[in-house]
Amino acid sequence: MLYRECGNFKDNYAKDMAIFPIPLDRWGLGIMLVFAFLVIPFTASDYWLSSIMIPFYCFSLAALGLNFLTGYAGQVSLGHAAFMAVGAYSSLILYGRYGIPLVPSILGGGIVSAIVGSIFGIPSLRIKGFYLAVSTLAAQFIIEWVLTHWKWVSGGVFGTIDVPNLYIFGALLDTPLKKYYLVLCIVALMITFGKNLVRGQLGRNWMAIRDMDVAAEIIGVSLFRYKLIAFAVSSFYAGVAGALITITYYGAANIEEFNLFLSFHLLGMIIIGGMGTILGSFLGAGFMVLLPIFINQSMLTFMERVPSNLRANSEAIVFGGLIVFFLIVEPYGMARLWHTIKEKMRLWPFPY
């Protein structure tokens, strides 16, 4: 009753193939957008905007990128943090050293990352599964090494580039609110683009490769082409996410932020959130980014007297426990959980 699919008659294929065919979903999305664009910016504090929401959006975007590759096209990557780093460094070089405007610099960072990503994607044509995972691990190490040792990239000081003052269309981008809007606009546009990609023929071809690659090729899907497109699109998203988080949150491109741990973190996000779903990338990023902060805050509130080192450790234990709990409850991720809730709500309160 609460979630109605019935009574919603589509009389042509265009309506059935619309991005959100069910009116309730459209309303839900509209409310979310209003919330993100109008409610959060004017109610949240600067701390919330700059240290919680911006990283959350950026990691969601990076997780979405990895989800294209792993969740949709079925190719594992353990080098995505490195692709984020490539995006971060190259966008700062474009902006700071060559004076290209901010938004083209960010997209340019993504494009450089896409090129690097597709080069490291070439082995996927020969190897798959765990073996591919190990070969993308090489990407992580090679890129980290290049960024720290190649003097031209970073100027040679511990592989760090500081973010200069940011101007967008001549206006100084200084307050958290302005940065929040920059991130939100780019992320919203890129999600829409990505959603269209995965529900179209490209997404279907990716999923065909994921589910049964030999059959897909005999049916007519070029593995070479679509695997490389998957790597390129995926690292483009990662690169843009890396660039955004660097200029709006970290304040300096530093290879330490994009280490192997972050690659695992991204993989964890999409596994917990739900592979092969757009929503899952966001739920997963929310889980990994917001939940630790939430646990931390609630521990501060309820366990004031507990010594801080004990509190820090119990945070890790609670967080780890929750990961295990969610994976046992729903191995297909939180997006599937949401799907199940929708199924339940369809009949509620009169299940037969």
Add this chain to the structure above:
Amino acid sequence: MSQKTEPILQMEAIEISFGGLKALDKVSLQVYPGEIMAIIGPNGAGKTTLLNVINGVYTPDNGRIFFDGKERPLKIKPHHVAAMGISRTFQNLALFKGMDTWSNIMVGRTKKMHAGFFSQGIYWGMSQKEEIEHREAVEGIIDFLEIENIRKQPAGMLPYGLQKRVELGRALASEPKLLLLDEPMAGMNLEEKEDIARFILDANEEIGYTIALIEHDMGVVMDICDRIVVLDFGNKIAEGTPDEIKSNPKVIKAYLGEAEGGGE
């Protein structure tokens, strides 16, 4: 059956071996436009290998292959073969299990869709028009195979018989010049077999598809096929109409063993 004498697929003296095993030994065969041809033979005779050679999955050591009047290189990417107009179903189910039925069939049309990357991302104009156009064609196939009620169910959750039917739909979706079916009725009960046989006959007679199929059920093969090729241990041992094959002593020997000498 049309009376054109020019074969659509012609294979000449195809040889392929895996290690020491000669999987196909100088096999030649022709498929004529508009016919239903069966490839039969005992287990391990090389039937699926033959289909894999046609599809480009295996590269034969020797021989020549002509398709649609033109010689085709022996070494070729499978998706190029698909683009030439050869479609295929598989012996062991090879559906894309995580996708729903209509998306599975839609993948079959991938060679006909040309919307660019950015057009797809924006989903505007050409890409949207194309999606809707092809969705209509897919609905036509769904209608033809009578699977309207499962069009939005995930293919992996369907019962076996229906999965086989969806796979047939995926192969039909590319509107192939030659349709290869690898055991389309394996593991089915009588009723399901009759359904599939009806769809194959309809596809042949109403739409005019040329079909080559592998099947173990002799009753079905004899009933629906125009011509039969028999393989045994990588050799072609017989070719002809169902009646000729039924009475061919070599075929009987291959299936039942030597009559004299007390069996094995």
